Amino acid sequence: MVFVAITTITLSYAQKDTTKAHKAKTAATKTSTAKTTRQTTAKKLNLTKDQQAKLKATNKDYKAKTAKVKGDSSLSDAQKKAKLKTLSKEKKKGVDTILTADQKNKLKEIHKENKTSSPQKTKTSPKTKTAV
Numbered sequence: 001m002v003f004v005a006i007t008t009i010t011l012s013y014a015q016k017d018t019t020k021a022h023k024a025k026t027a028a029t030k031t032s033t034a035k036t037t038r039q040t041t042a043k044k045l046n047l048t049k050d051q052q053a054k055l056k057a058t059n060k061d062y063k064a065k066t067a068k069v070k071g072d073s074s075l076s077d078a079q080k081k082a083k084l085k086t087l088s089k090e091k092k093k094g095v096d097t098i099l100t101a102d103q104k105n106k107l108k109e110i111h112k113e114n115k116t117s118s119p120q121k122t123k124t125s126p127k128t129k130t131a132v
Contacts, residue, residue, distance in 0.1 A: 062091040
C-alpha cells in the first residue's frame with residue numbers, strides 16, 4: 001500500500017514537472033514566433049528606427065495594461081472583455097499615429113494575407129464535440 005502511494009505521488013510530481021516544462025517551451029516558442037513576425041512585418045513596412053521604438057513602447061504599454069485587466073479579479077468576464085476591446089482600439093489608434101498612410105495600407109495587406117494563409121480554428125461545442 002505504501003509503495004503504491006509513493007509511486008503515485010512520484011508520478012504525479014513527474015507529470016507536473018513535464019507539464020511545466022511543456023508550458024515553458026510553448027511560451028518560449030510563441031515569444032520567438034511573435035518576435036520573428038514583428039521583425040518581418042517591420043521590414044515589409046520599411047519602418048524607421050524611430051517608428052520601431054515608438055511601436056515597441058506602444059506594444060509594451062498595451063501588454064502591461066492587458067495583463068492588469070486580466071489579473072483584476074474584481075471585474076467580471078464581460079467587463080474584462082469590454083476593457084480589453086477598448087485597449088485594443090486604443091492601441092490601434094496609437095499605431096495609426098505612428099505609421100504613414102502607405103505603411104497603414106501595407107499593414108492591412110499583410111493582415112489580410114495572414115488571415116487567408118493561416119488555418120482556421122474550429123470551435124467545438126461542449127455538448128456535441130463536433131466542429132462548428
